[in-house]
Amino acid sequence: MLSTYSISLRPALGDDASTPQATLESVESYSRVGEFTRAFEQINKIEDPKLRDQGHTAIARSQMKAGLIRAAVETSSYIEDDMQRSDLLNAASEARSKVPAGRGGGITPDFDQLIDLITTTVDPESWEELGGPGSVAPFSTGVYVDSQGTLHRVTQQTQDSLLTKIHDASKVAMAEQDLANESALRKVSLTRLEKETQLLWAVGRVPTDEMSNLAGIYEIKYLLVYPEQGEVVLAGPAGPWKVDGEGRHVNIATGRPVLQLDDLVVLMRNAMEEKGKFGCSITPTQAGLKAAQEYITQTSQKPLHPRQRDSWLEGLRTAVGRQDITVHGVSPDTRVGQVIVEADYHMKRVGMGLEDGTAGVPSYLEMVTIPPGGSPPPMDVLRWWFALDYRSVNVTEERNAFELAGPGVQVLSENELLDEQGQRVHTNTSSTLNETFAHNFSQHYDKLSAKYPIYAEMKNIFDMAMICSLIEKERLADVAHWNMTHFGPKGGYEVATSSAPTDVDSIMNMRVINNKHIIAGVSGGVYFDPAKALADDQLKVDDYGLMKSDRKASTLPKTIKHHGWWWD
Structure with a gap:
């Protein structure tokens, strides 16, 4: 007598798992046989976050x-433990790099890029790989299946239309959070932003572009910390x-440069490795x-004719040669390094009158006067440098909200003497x-x-550097259980770089008053050291309650989408 048996390819553990651990085992079993929809169910x-992380x-x-x-990668985005998530994303990146390139000499359409655009823009959670009903795959006839399972044809005539619809869908999804709107206090979660970039x-x-420009924030008002939600927030x-014409990303209404993610990462790593200097x-x-x-x-033996002024000055610049540029604490080929050099x-x-100042800021040479019978200032080397100027850091009693107080940037000065060998003293x-001059500039x-x-770019750099140093000094990343797996020194985030300047034409000028020549040369630089500004006696507790109130109003909204990282 023959008996018949039915063989099931489904896992032994099904939907009737009675304990969380049994349910997790069911997730793992379904995953092993590729039944991802059931695994997600x-x-x-x-409910246990750790077990959910194991399941994902x-x-x-x-x-x-x-x-x-x-x-x-999308499944990894649901893992709350950033170390665990980072390990998976590193593995995914490595696996992606090992995928062999297509063979043959013909031109093959980049279906992967189009598919990725569709599945990440149009209702991401509705696709098959994440447990939804929709699927999408390339076909040689030029069709695609949307998230509802509907087949669409992609012809040459409608290809742009498809991309336009996808773009429109993206705009609809962002209707509640429109970056085109002005915001008095926009919030950017650094922890969520790190996850999304990773x-x-x-x-x-x-x-x-939204990430690179930090959602359009052009000035830091607060640094906010929410330990219970694991959020570190810039507002x-x-x-x-x-x-603009110089290639800067500037706010349309104010013209102020917006904060740059690359700069933030460079300064975060600097705070962790160089103590913020x-x-x-x-x-x-x-x-x-x-x-x-x-x-x-040699040239002072006879009077200088006014017509000879330009050629004489050019001869002096040639004699001085080019001035050396050095950058420390950050790499000179990063934007941070180049902004501070340019500023x-x-x-x-x-200061030398080679660029116009503003009302109240005449050049050094414009301010020089020679009384009757007097002598012009000696040819010292003037030294001017940028330094930080924060009067205090306001903080809530709970030390979960911080505000920088003061102008942030100032110019300091010194006169340097020259010995016979040209050594600066x-x-x-x-x-x-x-x-x-230094006071007027400040x-x-x-x-x-x-x-x-x-x-303004320099001010942004100083503000972000202070914020990064605050995060490090106050151990705010630890408070928020943030391991900086991507933005930290060992993270995979790659900062854009370009050629680093090493020297520049000498900065000097001359003015003639009463047939007497005033010659001025200048040195200096930028010096940022947050130690004194972040000393405990510089942290002032906010007695008015405004910061506490703003922090409460700025908490992560319950309606934020899974991939959201900023809100108004």
Whole structure:
């Protein structure tokens, strides 16, 4: 007598798992045989965050084994433990890099990119790899299946239309959070932003424009910490931005440069590795200064005709040669390194009268006066440098909200003497005239920033550097259980770099008063050290309750989407 048996390929543990651990085992069993829809159905029954993370990890690893890298990355996004999630994303990135390239000499359509665009833009959670009903796959006839299972044809005529519809769908999804709107206090979760950029990195993508420009924030108002939610948040005014004629991303309404993610990552790593210290210097060489002294001695034997002024000055610049540029604390090929060098160089050109200042900021040479019978100032080397200028850091009693108080940036000065060999000798003092220029520049910094955005860029760098140093000093990442797996020094986030400047034309100028020649050269740089500004006696507890109130109003909204990282 023959008997018949039915063989089931489903896991032994089914939907009737009675305990969380049994349910997890069911998730793992379904994942092993590729039944991801059932696995997701089971994981939704688990409330314990650690068990849920284990379940999502099991699904993601099975998806990777099946070659579903993008699906594995999306599944990883549901893992709350950032170390566990990071391990999976590193594995996904490595697996993606090992996928062999297509063979043959013909041009093959990039279906993967189109599929990824569809599945990540149109209702991401509705696709098969994440337990939804929809599926999408490339077909040689040019069709695709939407998230509702409907087949659509992609012809040459309608290809742009398809992408337009996807783009429109994205705009609809963002209707509640429109980056085109001005916001008095936009919030950016650094923890969520790190996760989203790491998800993109795992599939070989760079951060979006919104991420790179930190959702359009152009000034830091608060640093907020929510330990119970695992959030570290930057908050400040924001709005739409554009690229100006100098290539800067600036707010359309105010013209202020918006914060840059690359800068934040560079400064975060600097705070962790260099205790927040960084800077640059632009200095003439000793040989150049000696040659300049000899040139002045040789050419001062006879009066200088006004028509000879430009050629004489050019000869002096040639004698001095180019000035050396050095950057410390951050890499000179990063944007941070280049912003501080550019700001320093431009400030010195304003001081020498080679660039126009603003009302209240005449150049050093414009301020020089020679009384009857008097002598012009000696050819000292004027030293000007940018330094931080925060009066205090306001903080709530619970130390979960911080606010920077003060202008942030100032210019300091010193007169340096030259010996016969062209060696610069520090005096640790500044003449009244030299100090006046530095004071004027500091007092009118906002006006100068409006005219020359590079100074606003410098202020952004200083503010972000202070915030990063605060995070490190107060151990705020530990408080929020944030391991900085992508933004930290060992993280995979790659900062854009470009050629680093090493020298620059000498910054010096000359003015003639009463047939007497006033010659001025300048050195200096940028020096940022947050130690004193973040000392305990500089942290002032907010007695008014405004910061506490703003923090409460800025908490992560319950309606934020799974991949959301900013809100108003």
